[in-house]
Amino acid sequence: MTPASRxxxxxxxxxxxxxxxRKRPADAERPxxxxxxxxxxxxxxxxxIASRVFTTLKEEFFDWNEVRVSTVRDLADAxxxxxxxxxxxQRVKQALQYVFESSYSFxxxxxxxxxxxxxxxxxxxxxxxxxxxxxxxxxxxxxxHTIPLDxxxxxxxxxxxLADESEVISGTVGGLERAxxxxxxRDFAWALHELGAEFWADHRAPQVVKIMKSLDxxxxxRLEAWENQKTRQAVAPAPVAEQPVAAGASAxxxxxxxxxxxxxxxxxxxxxxxxxxxxxxxxxxSQVTEPTQETKQPPxxxxxxxxxxxxxxxxxxxxxxxxxxxRPPKAGSDAVRKRGRKKKA
Numbered sequence: 001m002t003p004a005s006r007x008x009x010x011x012x013x014x015x016x017x018x019x020x021x022r023k024r025p026a027d028a029e030r031p032x033x034x035x036x037x038x039x040x041x042x043x044x045x046x047x048x049i050a051s052r053v054f055t056t057l058k059e060e061f062f063d064w065n066e067v068r069v070s071t072v073r074d075l076a077d078a079x080x081x082x083x084x085x086x087x088x089x090q091r092v093k094q095a096l097q098y099v100f101e102s103s104y105s106f107x108x109x110x111x112x113x114x115x116x117x118x119x120x121x122x123x124x125x126x127x128x129x130x131x132x133x134x135x136x137x138x139x140x141x142x143x144x145h146t147i148p149l150d151x152x153x154x155x156x157x158x159x160x161x162l163a164d165e166s167e168v169i170s171g172t173v174g175g176l177e178r179a180x181x182x183x184x185x186r187d188f189a190w191a192l193h194e195l196g197a198e199f200w201a202d203h204r205a206p207q208v209v210k211i212m213k214s215l216d217x218x219x220x221x222r223l224e225a226w227e228n229q230k231t232r233q234a235v236a237p238a239p240v241a242e243q244p245v246a247a248g249a250s251a252x253x254x255x256x257x258x259x260x261x262x263x264x265x266x267x268x269x270x271x272x273x274x275x276x277x278x279x280x281x282x283x284x285x286s287q288v289t290e291p292t293q294e295t296k297q298p299p300x301x302x303x304x305x306x307x308x309x310x311x312x313x314x315x316x317x318x319x320x321x322x323x324x325x326x327r328p329p330k331a332g333s334d335a336v337r338k339r340g341r342k343k344k345a
Contacts, residue, residue, distance in 0.1 A: 006162060006174075006175045006179070007175060007178065007179040009160075009161070009162055009215065009216075010162060010175065010176060010179035010180065011179055012215060013160065013162070013192075013211075013215055014179075014180065014184070014188050014191070016211050016214055016215060017188070017191035017192060017194075017195060017211070018187070018191065020191070020195075020207050020210075020211060021190070021191040021194045021195070024186070024187055024190045024191070025047060025051070025190075027140070027186070030140075030141070031107075031108070031109060031141075032108035032109055032111055032112065032137060032141045032142070033064070033099065033106055033107065033108045034054075035136065035137050035140050035141040036095055036108065036123075036126075036129075036133060036137050037054065037057070037064075037092055037095065037096070038050065038051075038054050038136075039132060039133040039136035039137060039148070040088060040091035040092045040095060040128075040133055041053045041054055041057075041079060041082060041088045041091075041092065042132075042136065042150075042193075043087075043088065043091075043130065043132050043133075043150045043151070043152075044083045044084070044150050044151055044152040044196070044197060044200050045081075045082050045083055045197050045200075046194060046197045046198070047190065047193070047194065049081045049082065050082075052081065053078065053079045053080075053081065053082060053088075056078045056079075057075075057078055057092070060078060061078075063106075064096055064106045065096075065100070065106070067092065067093070067096060068093065068096040068097055068100055070093070072086060072089045072090055072093060073089075075088075075089035075092060075093060076088075076089040083200060083201070090128060091128050091129075091130065091133070093128075094126075094127045094128025094129075095126055095127070095128050095129060095133075097127070098125075098126045098127040098128070099126065111123070111137075111141075111142060112141070112142060116138065116142060116144045119138070119142055120134060120138060123137060123138075130150075131149070131171040131172070132148045132149060132150040132171075135147065135148035135149065136148040139185060139186065139189065140186070145177055145182040145185050146177060146185075147173075147176045147177060147180065147185065147188065147189050147192070148189055148193070149171060149172070149173060150193070150196065151200075152193075152196030152197055152199060152200035153192055153193055153195070153196035154167070154168045154171065154173070154196075155168065155196070155199070155200075155226075156192075156195055156196045156199050156208075157173055158222075158226075159212070159219050159222045159223050159226060160211075160212065160215055160216060160219050161216050161218070161219065161222070195207075195208065195211065203223065203227060204223075
């Protein structure tokens with residue numbers, strides 16, 4: 001049997017979505033700027049939650065300028081219930097900051113007078129804006145025909161077999177606008193977004209699994225493979241950074257482990273000597289450390305005279321030729337000659 005084309009699969013998906021998500025909220029008439037802010041909080045979340053957060057921003061803050069100058073933390077507190085309140089707060093704050101610095105006002109109504117292409121270029125220049133935000137403004141404020149896709153809806157389409165990995169990375173899926181008529185664009189975009197947001201909150205929610213089984217039974221296998229990949233990425237150890245080679249060391253030399261490294265300031269222990277070397281070493285040490293009998297007993301007076309030395313007041317013997325403190329050496333003595341004086345010719 002010939003496999004169904006993407007257009008046929010998208011049409012079948014729209015039928016399943018219409019049976020599951022039936023009550024699309026009434027379209028709220030918002031200015032272009034407010035549609036941009038609403039899209040910033042709508043990414044990857046249900047319409048009901050996004051509407052509550054948007055209402056909080058309008059009622060708890062004085063105006064959009066106060067939202068602009070508020071901290072990301074304050075805006076994130078107002079976005080309680082969003083999948084990523086900090087990211088949503090950053091998108092809102094950056095968009096308002098760019099619009100204010102560009103025109104010193106909070107007004108984007110002039111985009112409605114431009115062709116769709118030029119309006120899209122203006123929107124894409126706004127700092128912090130995403131593809132989903134641009135597509136949402138084009139569909140809901142500028143009258144264009146495009147399907148807003150965020151990370152959640154892109155991943156759902158990928159698992160359903162309606163988008164490959166390259167399209168998920170690029171953020172665009174070809175054939176959606178051709179398969180869905182412009183008059184049904186908002187209904188399809190709302191239902192698909194609800195499916196994506198529900199999947200983002202719970203990958204195996206009952207309604208999500210039901211749609212996957214009905215459209216393509218192999219979707220559950222792709223879902224399991226994607227979940228296993230995410231699990232492996234979550235538990236994978238961080239790569240160990242290579243240690244730089246010290247100056248003068250060979251790059252091919254092995255790096256010692258921390259246990260085998262020598263501690264700074266301590267010499268490496270050597271192996272004890274054996275045999276003849278040990279005996280000679282012990283004999284040398286004993287000769288240095290053990291005083292002889294001659295040095296232990298003081299010399300006799302006759303020996304002192306024979307050595308031409310006299311005992312000092314402290315009882316120590318002054319060796320021959322050593323200068324006594326306070327007395328100049330005799331002329332012609334050995335001490336003078338030892339100091340390097342030249343002998344008279």
